[in-house]
Each structure stands twice: as structure tokens, then as C-alpha cells.
Amino acid sequence: MRRLTPTVSEPVAVLRKAGVRAQERALQALSTPSLMTLAGLSSAHLALALAPHARRIWVAAGPGNNGGDGLQAACHLHQWGMRVQVSLMGSPEQLPTDARAAWQNALRAGVPIHSSLPHAWLQEMTDQDLCIDALLGIGSDRPPSDVMQDWIEQMNQCAAPILALDVPTGLDADSGQILGGSPTRRHVVHADTTLTLLAAKPGLFMGHGRDVCGNIWLDTLTRAGPANSLVPPADAWLNTAKPNTKKTHASHKGSHGDVAIVGGEPMALHGMGMTGAAVLAAQAALHGGAGRVILSLLGAPAENTLAAPDLMQRPFHRLDLTQLTVVAGCGGGQAIATVLGDILLHSARLVLDADGLNAVAANPDWQALLRSRSETPDQRATVITPHPLEAARLLGSTAQEVQQDRLQAAQALSAQLQCTVILKGSGSVIASPGEPTRINTSGNGRLAIGGTGDVLAGLTGSRLAQGQSAHEAACTAAWQHGNAADHWPSNDALTASRLAERLH
Ligand SMILES: NC(=O)C1=CN([C@@H]2O[C@H](COP(=O)(O)OP(=O)(O)OC[C@H]3O[C@@H](n4cnc5c(N)ncnc54)[C@H](O)[C@@H]3O)[C@@H](O)[C@H]2O)[C@@H](O)CC1
Numbered sequence: 001m002r003r004l005t006p007t008v009s010e011p012v013a014v015l016r017k018a019g020v021r022a023q024e025r026a027l028q029a030l031s032t033p034s035l036m037t038l039a040g041l042s043s044a045h046l047a048l049a050l051a052p053h054a055r056r057i058w059v060a061a062g063p064g065n066n067g068g069d070g071l072q073a074a075c076h077l078h079q080w081g082m083r084v085q086v087s088l089m090g091s092p093e094q095l096p097t098d099a100r101a102a103w104q105n106a107l108r109a110g111v112p113i114h115s116s117l118p119h120a121w122l123q124e125m126t127d128q129d130l131c132i133d134a135l136l137g138i139g140s141d142r143p144p145s146d147v148m149q150d151w152i153e154q155m156n157q158c159a160a161p162i163l164a165l166d167v168p169t170g171l172d173a174d175s176g177q178i179l180g181g182s183p184t185r186r187h188v189v190h191a192d193t194t195l196t197l198l199a200a201k202p203g204l205f206m207g208h209g210r211d212v213c214g215n216i217w218l219d220t221l222t223r224a225g226p227a228n229s230l231v232p233p234a235d236a237w238l239n240t241a242k243p244n245t246k247k248t249h250a251s252h253k254g255s256h257g258d259v260a261i262v263g264g265e266p267m268a269l270h271g272m273g274m275t276g277a278a279v280l281a282a283q284a285a286l287h288g289g290a291g292r293v294i295l296s297l298l299g300a301p302a303e304n305t306l307a308a309p310d311l312m313q314r315p316f317h318r319l320d321l322t323q324l325t326v327v328a329g330c331g332g333g334q335a336i337a338t339v340l341g342d343i344l345l346h347s348a349r350l351v352l353d354a355d356g357l358n359a360v361a362a363n364p365d366w367q368a369l370l371r372s373r374s375e376t377p378d379q380r381a382t383v384i385t386p387h388p389l390e391a392a393r394l395l396g397s398t399a400q401e402v403q404q405d406r407l408q409a410a411q412a413l414s415a416q417l418q419c420t421v422i423l424k425g426s427g428s429v430i431a432s433p434g435e436p437t438r439i440n441t442s443g444n445g446r447l448a449i450g451g452t453g454d455v456l457a458g459l460t461g462s463r464l465a466q467g468q469s470a471h472e473a474a475c476t477a478a479w480q481h482g483n484a485a486d487h488w489p490s491n492d493a494l495t496a497s498r499l500a501e502r503l504h
């Protein structure tokens with residue numbers, strides 16, 4: 001069993017529900033004792049570690065095998081001398097085979113099992129006690145019923161912390177969306193800890209998953225490690241790519257790459273002042289360690305006084321795109337369309353963001369140009385950094401559809417445009433042709449403010465300029481960007497410009 005944090009360094013495979021089921025089938029036949037026995041024991045061990053002094057442990061068990069895990073855990077905890085009470089939803093006779101066996105074990109051991117909520121217990125429980133959510137796991141396929149909503153609400157209102165088994169009830173394990181629609185305290189369990197079983201699931205790290213899982217632990221239930229042939233191919237991996245920011249002594253500014261930021265339409269052009277976005281990207285490229293950073297503001301003949309003195313400023317026509325890592329589109333407005341063809345055709349390495357992506361979405365010729373960058377003999381690296389709405393425009397779908405399956409959306413976009421994609425948001429997904437898809441787990445809701453996406457684009461450009469491949473640059477930049485937010489002092493405002501200066 002191990003805790004999954006953003007700083008985890010060993011590879012962690014992520015499987016959708018279908019993959020977990022395949023793994024379960026393959027391992028089930030080989031595993032003695034049964035997987036549920038192992039799952040119950042593991043859950044009981046973690047419960048005891050979390051609440052060693054608990055005077056009451058309440059297990060809410062559902063009608064499937066997730067309920068079976070809870071019953072099995074209750075049996076161990078009871079045998080170890082803890083005061084446990086189980087509320088079982090549904091009829092024991094209708095439990096699936098393994099869960100029914102767990103119910104019989106618990107009955108034989110003398111665990112109190114009821115079919116209703118233990119109201120008096122719930123009132124008396126304190127923060128030293130523990131609730132175990134074993135209502136639903138990966139079999140959860142619809143919004144919780146009214147009765148289940150009552151149980152979820154009572155659990156969320158209880159003073160005791162919550163340990164969710166496998167998946168917090170109400171959360172879709174594939175998407176991180178709430179099956180009941182919104183993350184209210186009736187629709188989803190807000191766990192303090194989630195023990196996920198067999199494999200990590202994408203929904204725990206995306207969308208609402210980050211808010212309702214608490215600390216995530218994984219037990220693969222395979223003590224000696226499963227034979228490779230039994231493990232289905234991973235749908236993705238957690239992103240563990242930390243940047244190496246060390247530079248050799250024998251280097252000079254030319255060794256660390258040149259980045260040009262193209263964007264930042266001024267107010268005078270179409271009444272939308274967006275130069276700040278390009279300046280933020282440039283600052284991030286600078287602090288990310290690029291050797292030289294050039295700011296090329298669109299439609300702005302005069303030098304911009306907002307920009308730091310470390311930045312060079314040049315008009316677009318003076319850039320030698322063939323020698324540069326170009327970060328294009330941050331605050332690009334409509335002006336980006338006047339230079340996008342050249343950028344797609346000639347940039348040695350390219351990060352395309354924001355209005356650059358919107359322009360590509362509206363123009364099939366530019367989509368073809370973007371795709372063709374991967375077919376040039378030098379296979380020009382391209383990273384695109386859409387948020388869900390920008391991704392939806394490129395895919396011809398909706399932001400809601402993108403959020404329903406972020407892994408699939410990022411992979412489809414990467415295949416469609418033959419480039420690396422960072423699909424931003426809670427649980428950024430990094431997909432590249434021929435590379436394992438990554439889910440980034442660093443970062444938090446404090447990043448959900450204007451300008452932090454520009455910082456990510458500039459930082460990615462800086463990593464590309466320093467010689468990383470498109471996939472590596474995207475993975476290390478996403479991780480570093482989120483990590484800076486994770487280490488931000490709680491009493492200090494996080495703003496995009498400050499983030500750009502504190503990338504570490
Ligand atoms: N069978 C095994 O070998 C193992 C199973 N495991 C556990 O089993 C879980 C999967 O078990 P199941 O496939 O039985 O699925 P679940 O236990 O997650 O739930 C399925 C049951 O819940 C009902 N249900 C689904 N949505 C509902 C809703 N909204 N309101 C009310 N009832 C609802 C279904 O009709 C079905 O009866 C995993 O998440 C994991 O906890 C683990 O113990 C590992 C081993």
C-alpha cells in the first residue's frame with residue numbers, strides 16, 4: 001500500500017473501470033486468498049492506522065462488492081477489538097457471491113449489522129472515530145438513489161473523518177464528474193482519505209475527484225507484483241516528471257535556447273488590451289531558465305514599458321522563426337491570424353495557446369499545417385495547451401463532453417493534430433503520439449485565475465528551448481507549474497505574475 005502524492009517518483013499506472021475489471025478477472029482466478037479478502041484486510045489496516053483510538057467505527061455498506069469490502073473490513077476491525085457497526089443497504093440475499101460471503105463472515109464474527117442508519121451513533125461520533133464509505137465503487141453507474149443520498153448526507157455531516165473504499169460514493173471513477181450532477185453533500189461522499197484498490201483510476205485525479213477523495217492511497221492487492229501478462233495496458237500514468245534545473249558550468253546564454261513570445265494584442269487594435277498575457281508568458285520563459293527571451297507584441301510598434309529589462313523586444317518580421325522556440329497566441333486576439341501561417345510553417349519548436357488555438361480551430365488549412373509539422377524531416381516539436389473549451393472547439397465538441405472523458409479528449413486531439421497536448425484544468429492531461437498519456441497531479445484550485453495558463457505556455461516554451469522533447473517539456477512544465485502553486489504560502493495571494501517569478 002502506498003500514498004499517491006504529486007511528488008511520487010515511481011511510475012503509477014492509471015486504469016479506467018473497464019481495465020480494472022479486466023485486471024480483476026485475470027487476478028481473481030490466481031489469488032488465494034480472494035481479492036476481496038485482501039481488499040478488506042487492507043481497508044481495515046488503513047482504518048486502524050487512521051483512527052487508532054476510535055471508539056466507534058461506522059461502515060456504510062452498499063449492495064455490491066464495494067459493500068463486500070466494507071463488510072470484510074468490519075469483520076477484521078471487530079476481531080481486533082474495535083467497536084464497529086455496519087449499515088447494509090439492500091438485501092443480504094442479493095449481494096454478489098464474494099460480498100455475500102463477507103456478510104456471512106461478519107455475521108458469524110458477531111459484527112452488528114443493521115439495515116438503517118445508526119442515528120444515535122452518528123450523533124455521538126467525534127473526530128477520533130471513523131466512517132467507512134463502502135456504498136459504491138466502480139459499479140456506480142447512476143446518480144445515488146434518494147435513500148443513498150440520505151446516507152451520504154449523514155456521513156458527510158458526521159464529525160468523524162471518512163475513509164472511502166476504492167472510490168468516494170457518487171464520484172465517477174473514469175471522469176471525476178459527479179454522477180448526481182453537482183458536488184453537493186447529498187450527492188457525493190467528501191472523503192478525508194480514499195483507499196483505491198487494484199489500480200489508480202483517472203477520476204480520482206481529475207475534475208471533482210481532487211476535492212472529494214482527500215489523501216489517496218493505493219493497494220494493488222498483488223503482494224508479489226502481478227505477472228506482466230495479467231496487467232492490462234495502462235490507460236495513462238501519473239505524471240512524475242520533475243524538471244532538472246541544473247545547468248553545467250561550461251555553458252553560456254546560447255546553450256539554453258532562445259524563446260520568442262508572439263502575442264499580446266494592444267488595446268488600440270481592436271479595443272481589447274491583452275499585452276499582459278504575452279508579458280506573463282515571457283516572464284515564465286525567463287524564470288524557467290531559457291537563455292534569451294524575446295517579446296514580440298503584435299501590432300505594437302513602440303517598446304512595451306511593462307516588460308522586464310531582461311526581455312528583448314522585436315517586431316514579428318525581425319524574428320528568425322527557423323532558429324526559435326516560439327510561444328504563440330497568449331493574448332493574441334485577432335492579430336495572431338496575420339502571422340499564424342508563418343509561425344506554423346517555420347517555427348523550429350512551437351507552443352500554441354489561447355487565441356492561436358481558436359484561430360486554428362476555425363481554419364482547416366492551419367490544422368493541416370500544424371499536423372504537417374510532425375512530417376518534416378526534423379519533426380518540429382509542437383505543444384498545444386488548450387483549456388477544455390479550446391479543446392472542444394478543436395474537436396468540434398463541447399466543453400462538457402471534453403470533461404466527461406478528459407483522457408480520451410486529449411488523446412483524440414493529439415492524434416488529430418499529431419502533436420503534444422496539455423489539456424489544462426483540474427488534473428491536466430498530457431498526450432502525445434506514441435507516448436504514454438500522463439495525468440498531472442500537482443497544482444490546485446488557486447491556479448484557476450486569469451493568466452496562469454500564459455505562465456504554463458511560457459514555461460513549456462522554455463523547457464523546449466532547453467532541449468527537451470515536446471512530451472518531456474509538457475510533462476515537466478505542467479508538474480513544475482502545479483508544484484509552485486502547491487508550495488505557495490497560504491497567507492500569500494497567488495497571482496499569475498508572481499507565479500511566473502516563483503517557478504521552482
Ligand atoms: N470482485 C472482486 O474481486 C473485487 C471487488 N472489489 C470491490 O468491488 C467494487 C466493484 O464491485 P461491484 O461491481 O459490485 O460494484 P459496486 O459495489 O460499486 O456497486 C454495484 C451495485 O450497486 C448498485 N448501484 C449502482 N449505482 C447505484 C446507485 N446510484 N444507487 C444505488 N445502487 C447503485 C448496482 O446496481 C450494483 O448492485 C470495487 O469498487 C471494489 O471496491 C475489490 O474488493 C477488489 C476485488
Ligand SMILES: Nc1ncnc2c1ncn2[C@@H]1O[C@H](COP(=O)(O)OP(=O)(O)O)[C@@H](O)[C@H]1O
Pocket residue numbers: 354387423424425426427428442443444445446447448449450451452453454455456481482
Ligand atoms: N483546479 C485546478 N487544479 C490544478 N490546476 C488548475 C486548476 N484550475 C486551473 N488550473 C491550471 O491553471 C491554468 C489556467 O489556464 P487557463 O484556463 O488557460 O487560464 P488563462 O488563459 O487565463 O491563463 C492551467 O495551467 C490549468 O491547468
Ligand SMILES: [K+]
Pocket residue numbers: 066133134135136137164165166167168169
Ligand atoms: K466507496
